[in-house]
Every structure is written in structure tokens, then in C-alpha cells.
Amino acid sequence: MGRGRERIVQCASCGRQVRRDKAVFIEKAVFSNPVERKDADPSESYSRAFFREFAYCPGCGKHLRVYEKKKKLMERQRERDRERTFFGRPKPRSEMHSSRTGGYKEPAPGQQAAPAEPASEQPKKEGE
DSSP states (O other): OTTSOOOEEEOTTTOOEEETTTSEEEEEEEEOOTTTOSSOOTTSOOOSEEEEEEEEOHHHHHHTTHHHHHHHHHHHHHHHHHHHEETTEEOOSOOOOHHHHTTSOOOOTTOOOOOOOOOOOOOOOTTO
16 A cells, blocks of 8 residues: 555554554464354354454563464564575475486486496506
8 A cells, every 4th residue: 555544453452543554463262162053054064263464563462472373473573584595595396306317416417427438557666
């Protein structure tokens, strides 16, 4: 929504009305009791929990430690992203491991294998 008027959201804790860009959001799992569910449809799959996004004003976000929870969530996400990357690039799906090739890397298709050169002997000195 640009720089115009922001939408107003209501704090889930104290009820204060806050601009949406100032509010702190967190997703929580909300559980429902299957006995209380009146519109039970046998053909529909039933999920006990669903996620709902709660908005908090900055004061309640600080008091309820929402900021610390968000920090931990972001840190976990960064760790996952770091594990998925390989020197700044996404990890290759399958690498040629030496255990599969008997210790020698197989040449790429279309390339010739380099011929194995015999170890060259050192020239002998005249005194030996």
C-alpha cells in the first residue's frame, strides 16, 4: 500500500488499534475440539489445528516476547538457508563422489579421459 493511509488492525492482546505497518504479526496454531464441530462432513478431511495470524501492538509485542520469538524463527530460517547453499550458490543435487567411481573422477560426456603417464625417472648423475 505505498505511503498513503495504512489499514488499521486490532491488537489481539489489549484491543488497541494500530497501523498495520507498526503492528507485530505472529502465526499461532489454533486447536479445535472435534466434538464441538457441528458441520462435520465425512467426505471432508478434518484437521485438528489450523494456523491464524495474530496482530499485536508494539507494547504487547514487547511484553509477550513476540520479538524474541520472531528472532529465533528468523535465525532458524537463516540456518536452513545456509545449509541449502554451497559457497553462495545452491547445493548441487548430485555430485560425483569418489566412492562411486572407485577413487577416480569420471570424465564428462564428450571429453576424453586423460591418459595415465608413467612416472618419469630422474636423470642419474654421472657420479652414481
